[in-house]
Amino acid sequence: MNALRKLTVIESKLFLREPIGAFFGVAFPAVLVLVLGSAIPGFTDPSEDNGGRRPIDIYLPIVLALAIATVTMVTLLGVLSAYREKGVLRRLSTTPVSPMALLAAQLIVNVGALLIGSGLACVGAVVAFDVAAPENVGGLVVAFVLGSAAMCAVALLIAAVTPSARASSGLGTLVYFPMMFAAGVWTPGPIMPDAVRRVADFTPLGAASQAMQDAWAGSWPRPLHLVVMGGLTAAFGALAARSFRWE
Amino acid sequence: MTVIEVRNLAKRYGDQVAVRDVSFTVDAGEIFGIVGPNGAGKTTTVESVSGMRIPDSGTIRVLGLDPRRDRAELRRHIGIQLQESQLPDRLKVWEALDLYSSFYAQPADWRRLMADLGLTEKRNTVFGKLSGGQKQRLSVALALVGNPEIAVLDELTTGLDPQARRDTWELIRGVRDRGVTVVLVTHSLEEAERLCDRIAVIDAGRIVALDTPAALVANAVVPGVARPTLEDAVLALTNPLAR
Ligand SMILES: Nc1ncnc2c1ncn2[C@@H]1O[C@H](COP(=O)(O)OP(=O)(O)O)[C@@H](O)[C@H]1O
Ligand SMILES: [Mg+2]
Numbered sequence: 001m002n003a004l005r006k007l008t009v010i011e012s013k014l015f016l017r018e019p020i021g022a023f024f025g026v027a028f029p030a031v032l033v034l035v036l037g038s039a040i041p042g043f044t045d046p047s048e049d050n051g052g053r054r055p056i057d058i059y060l061p062i063v064l065a066l067a068i069a070t071v072t073m074v075t076l077l078g079v080l081s082a083y084r085e086k087g088v089l090r091r092l093s094t095t096p097v098s099p100m101a102l103l104a105a106q107l108i109v110n111v112g113a114l115l116i117g118s119g120l121a122c123v124g125a126v127v128a129f130d131v132a133a134p135e136n137v138g139g140l141v142v143a144f145v146l147g148s149a150a151m152c153a154v155a156l157l158i159a160a161v162t163p164s165a166r167a168s169s170g171l172g173t174l175v176y177f178p179m180m181f182a183a184g185v186w187t188p189g190p191i192m193p194d195a196v197r198r199v200a201d202f203t204p205l206g207a208a209s210q211a212m213q214d215a216w217a218g219s220w221p222r223p224l225h226l227v228v229m230g231g232l233t234a235a236f237g238a239l240a241a242r243s244f245r246w247e
Numbered sequence: 248m249t250v251i252e253v254r255n256l257a258k259r260y261g262d263q264v265a266v267r268d269v270s271f272t273v274d275a276g277e278i279f280g281i282v283g284p285n286g287a288g289k290t291t292t293v294e295s296v297s298g299m300r301i302p303d304s305g306t307i308r309v310l311g312l313d314p315r316r317d318r319a320e321l322r323r324h325i326g327i328q329l330q331e332s333q334l335p336d337r338l339k340v341w342e343a344l345d346l347y348s349s350f351y352a353q354p355a356d357w358r359r360l361m362a363d364l365g366l367t368e369k370r371n372t373v374f375g376k377l378s379g380g381q382k383q384r385l386s387v388a389l390a391l392v393g394n395p396e397i398a399v400l401d402e403l404t405t406g407l408d409p410q411a412r413r414d415t416w417e418l419i420r421g422v423r424d425r426g427v428t429v430v431l432v433t434h435s436l437e438e439a440e441r442l443c444d445r446i447a448v449i450d451a452g453r454i455v456a457l458d459t460p461a462a463l464v465a466n467a468v469v470p471g472v473a474r475p476t477l478e479d480a481v482l483a484l485t486n487p488l489a490r
Contacts, residue, residue: 006349010342017337087332094299094327095393096319097350 003097007105015109021075025113029067029121033060037129044129050189056129058189061212063125064118064144065183065205071117072151073158073176076110080159081168090247099246107152114148139215146229147208151179153236154204160244182206189213201225204232248275250397250428251296256305257452258291265291266302267452278419278429280443282436284485288452289432290330290401296430297327297399310396323351326395328386330402330432336375340366340385343374344392351393360388363418365411379406387415391422398422401432416442436478450485 016022036043036059043055050058080103083089089099125131134140154175162168182200184192192200200206207228211221251273258266266288273279281289294300296307298314298321307314312321334343344361348354361367364384369377377385387403400419404412412435419442423429433439439446440460448456448463456463460477467480475483 003350006346010338010346013342014335014337083335086335087329088335090299091329091332091334091389094297094322094329094390095347095350096322 004101007101008108011105011109024070025075026117029063029117030124033063033121033125057131060125060131061216062184062188062209063121064212065209066185067118068148068151069176069179069205071110071114072155073172077155077158077168077172081165085165093246134216135218136215139220140212143211143215143221149233150204150229153233156240157236160240179205183209202228250275250310252308254306256302258302264452269454271447275428277444278423278442280439280446281432282439282446283449287449289449293399293401293432297325324396326390326393326398328390328400328403334374337373339371339373341370347389348392353394355392355394357392364388380411383407397428399430436481440477448481448484455484
């Protein structure tokens with residue numbers, strides 16, 4: 001336990017020493033919200049397309065989904081595959097502490113950064129643009145946690161099946177953009193075509209984004225989305241656990 | 248007392264045979280050298296002994312433990328310096344030592360180890376900014392920080408300058424004097440001759456000679472050389488053209 005605590009402290013320090021990672025993990029969602037709200041014309045005006053709501057209101061849960069995707073597909077995945085490639089995991093396996101503890105510490109640090117980053121984005125949106133707080137906080141937390149878990153499982157699986165750090169980041173990018181599309185980054189809220197939505201419902205980030213949008217608007221996430229996120233977490237997590245190589 | 252026993256170890260990667268048939272024992276408190284040309288199977292042998300690789304056949308006992316079955320228990324008693332492995336680039340020297348010492352129930356005093364290895368000045372330097380020799384010394388320190396009964400050191404002085412090499416030798420002797428058994432894989436026959444109590448010469452996955460440095464030299468038959476050195480002796484054993 002002492003080792004896990006020490007590992008978590010060290011990995012947090014390393015996370016913050018990597019300026020790009022720290023920026024994307026912690027500051028990026030808030031910066032994005034501020035840029036969208038202040039630089040894009042009409043982003044803070046009520047719109048007929050959205051049933052009278054402002055784009056920024058609809059966009060906030062999508063920004064949270066984007067934050068999940070960025071931390072898992074860029075920072076977490078990047079560190080895990082670099083650690084394996086450089087033999088950091090292998091060296092750890094010469095000690096009584098399992099490299100599994102390092103994985104756990106990495107998950108703690110990245111999820112922590114994600115929580116802080118998402119919190120900052122929410123506070124920024126509420127303070128700067130008067131966005132209403134989520135109506136169903138419990139539902140939002142459930143959707144956020146399940147969505148993060150599913151995307152962490154995707155990151156672990158990609159790290160497990162790719163032979164090198166380059167391949168990992170390549171495959172990560174290949175997954176990152178469609179995931180953002182499924183989350184509605186380019187077609188937020190009601191603008192997303194139905195056909196796209198029916199596919200997006202079955203992707204980890206699409207389900208997370210829909211569930212968070214539902215919760216923000218006051219309802220509970222739909223069972224379909226919860227099942228998709230939970231199921232993908234279990235399936236990808238199990239596959240990753242079976243195929244992860246430590247060296 | 249025997250602390251390491253290897254019998255008929257064999258390991259191949261695909262159709263590449265790395266270790267054909269290797270047997271030896273190591274006694275408590277000795278510095279046991281393993282020498283031989285590149286690709287002879289030295290790393291595969293010691294990594295099988297330390298449970299980092301799974302042999303195809305043969306039996307290994309280390310401190311009475313099976314390195315595969317009792318992997319977790321063995322980890323507490325053995326310090327391993329791998330030939331190739333790094334640390335995160337932005338990890339500082341003192342952080343690495345502090346972290347690794349937290350993995351053991353009765354760790355060595357890492358500040359003392361840091362001083363013994365001449366790393367105190369570099370305590371706040373990150374791993375990525377260390378020279379090759381400094382990385383190597385940190386690696387040795389990490390192998391010793393758990394107060395192991397056995398230290399397995401794979402090419403620990405490769406890439407060190409002459410002074411750093413001599414300092415490291417002194418350190419290894421100091422470690423042995425504290426009662427630690429040392430298994431030392433090396434390229435350098437000078438190093439083997441000065442440090443090792445016994446040397447196993449490995450070639451193409453087999454042990455071709457195992458004896459004290461003096462006996463290896465005494466028994467050497469090197470045509471055209473009146474007073475062969477250990478290097479002559481080992482080359483004669485491992486170089487097919489010289490046979
Ligand atoms: N992980 C591996 N995969 C495939 N071949 C390997 C691997 N490790 C070692 N080998 C091969 O096995 C042989 C012995 O290697 P090694 O034990 O590293 O020798 P040494 O340490 O004496 O240089 C070499 O031919 C090497 O190429
Ligand atoms: Mg080697």
